Amino acid sequence: MGILKLKRPTFIHAIKSTILTTLLKNKHKKNSITLTHNTIYVLPSTLGVYFTIVALLNFVMGINYQNNLILFMAYLMFVIIIFALLLGYSNAKGLTVSFKNTIESYAPQPPQLVWQIKSNDTCQSITLSYPNNLEQDCYIESVKADTIQCQLPLPYLKRGRYLLKPIKIASNYPFGLVSVWSYIQPDHTVYVYPSIIKTPNQKQLSQMTANDDEGAEKHLGDDEFESLITHLPEMGLQRVSWKHYAKTQQLLVKQFSDFKSADTQFDFNLMTGDTEQRLGQLCYLVCQAFESDINYSMKLPNKSIENGSGKLHLQRCLQALSNVGADYE
Known part of the structure; x- marks a missing residue:
């Protein structure tokens, strides 16, 4: 007897796409973006959610057993998660990400986007990622006062013309407890040229x-x-x-x-x-x-x-x- 496989409802993906499109309508569709309070999004990461759940359990246990030490640990964990949220936001604020140019390619080689990244203050652990581009992110360990460049490969291997999708700018600094992210979507078209074949003609x-x-x-x-x-x-x-x-x-x-x-x-x-x-x-x-x-x-x-x-x-x-x-x- 076969096993019935449940597929993820397509309407969930459609809702997420609609929300993302509405979100990017004005603020993020540009060739250069400086992260500020209205373009930065901060939430606990998966690890941060587990950390918060443990803090809540400690708080409940401390109340039930009237144990001050457990309550102290719960309060300390809450302080750490709040401190991580503030520090993660402060780390990303002021970061400027600019689209420079495209390195177009011949199939089946992927094209690449060239980015220029700078920050007035030190910025730690920044990742640029493209949708459906598994394990091909552009990771930057640290951005200081200097301007640096990085190249982001795209998941396009077939000949054709492609409109750029939103590129995610993310960081899990500090401790991996928070997820700080933003988006940028340049108004640019990427071409993948045909494979070069020596002609017998x-x-x-x-x-x-x-x-x-x-x-x-x-x-x-x-x-x-x-x-x-x-x-x-x-x-x-x-x-x-x-x-x-x-x-x-x-x-x-x-x-x-x-x-x-x-x-x-x-x-x-x-x-x-x-x-x-x-x-x-x-x-x-x-x-x-x-x-x-x-x-x-x-x-x-x-x-x-x-x-x-x-x-x-x-x-x-x-x-x-x-x-x-x-x-x-």
Whole structure:
């Protein structure tokens, strides 16, 4: 006979999410937060709850048995828990946590958030944690007057675009008897790029490595001598070939050309394999084009990206590859 497993009611999770969303509506949805009395939350921790229960039992026993020593121990335990609550609040107050930037990644590596943390006074045992990110917290033992940075890994291993969820700032200082926490939720989107897959499509690679004779466009410029043309009155005398004038008594002007590499287009339909393999191959090609400083455009099923080059163009292409058919969170 099978054992019936009871699942946690989903409405409890929905209620918690609603309360958290309402709580974060104004105070915590920002890129930088300084913990003050209206953004710090303090309660006894699990250990603190047990400690308080023992103190209550001691108090009841002391009353029943009229034992002053037991009553003294109960009062002392109450003082300790109250002192821990005040000290935990004082420890976190004034701490400033600021979101700096994102270290985006290629699947299946997780992206990371870079944080800057500072405090006017010494702050002990601070932890930054992300929802559903087990054992990947960012723990800081002590924050003094200096500004420090830490990196928080995110639990996103699949290609896609992700909206940041509330990040919890917590501390169990002192003694582990209290839980002091707050939240920060930057208005930022994190991208996980496709895995880089070296493409077997030699046609695309040959376009990237085209030489000047086969894959170059010629433009009027100053790079390389091309020919001599007859001098016209409006041309001036800067480029007159005086050597030829001395021989032929004819004014000839030097014409120069520069060479620009042919633009390359990377097409999703020209790749091989399934969707993820094609996106991985395109990811490889745009990275190679960026390293070679080649102008390129990209054609995807859902959009086309115009010709360009440089780091911003690379980032725009990689983000577009992340969005192809991906589920947003």
